[in-house]
Amino acid sequence: MEQLKIGTCTIQWLTGGNTHLDGGAMFGVVPKALWSKRYIVNEKNQIPLRTDPVFIQTSGLNIIIDSGIGVNKLNEKQKRNFGVTEDSMIEESLAKHGLKLDDIDYVIMTHLHFDHASGLTRLENGEFKPVFSNAKIITSQIEWDEMRNPNIRSSNTYWKENWEAIGHQVIAFEKEYSLTDEITIIHTGGHSDGHSIIKIETEDELLLHMGDLMPTHAHQSPLWVMAYDDYPMTSIYAKEKWVNFGLQKKSWFTFYHDDVFRAIKWSAEGQVLQSIERSK
Secondary structure, three states: OOOEEEOOEEEEEOOOOEEEEEHHHHHOOOOHHHHOOOOOOOOOOEEEEEOOOEEEEEOOEEEEEOOOOOOOOOOHHHHHHHOOOOOOOHHHHHHOOOOOHHHOOEEEOOOOOHHHHHHHEEEEOOEEEEOOOOOEEEEEHHHHHHHHOOOOOHHHOOOHHHOOOOHHHEEEEOOEEEOOOOEEEEEOOOOOOOOEEEEEEOOOOEEEEOHHHOOOHHHOOOOOOOOOOOOHHHHHHHHHHHHHHHHHOOOEEEOOOOOOEEEEEEOOOOOEEEEEEOOO
16 A cells, blocks of 8 residues: 655545546646657547545544545446546555544545545445544635535536535635644635635644645646646646746645655655655
8 A cells, every 4th residue: 555654644535435536627738749758648538547645644543635526426327427437445455454434534625526536425324524623624715605506617516415514614714724743735716716725734744635636647737737626827826836836845745636756755846756656
């Protein structure tokens, strides 16, 4: 099982399901002739994407970043449209660590789009219930507000089935939220208005989880942003700031969506120094 150590944090990944989305949408205005050299694509122009939560253990806490695609949360049409061929197996993944769903203390949400938030709830006896019943769910206030009152564009991805049951668990923050001495959640906007990234920093080590600002290793360039981004220029500015910050410090970058890599450490010039590949 893939593992990474940053300070007191042990970082692994849970099996959260998958999607297969249109490559053109995932790479926006970048020509296919360029992005297809960096990431696999099939004959339907779809690229394989994971929805695997990052699992962090530190100081006796069990923390995950995002929640997976969920179990039986999408109907057949949605599965076909979003290329979902695998549901979440979070409960089974945690069991390998000797843990249960109730053992999760915090769920950090980069944002609340369906492919990140569907694992927060599940259907029990005809009504939706929290999956992580003992956890606090951390998200930006902007994201939480839009989740509950989506606009005409965002209503397709912010589903009431994913938020109505977990409102009492939510901690909403404005600009930054310090979860531990090492873990900070930072609002960036861009992909969604309330999108956030996660920084894990010790005296001599740094990890950045860029969420959907950098969904795969092929999105390293600040200019390679998705057509799905609500505010692409904000994405570009945020990526330029945080990716450059990370490169200068030889940060680890971790991924929720990448089908190939769990984490990469690049040099200041963008060359791969270390990487952790996803076992298949």
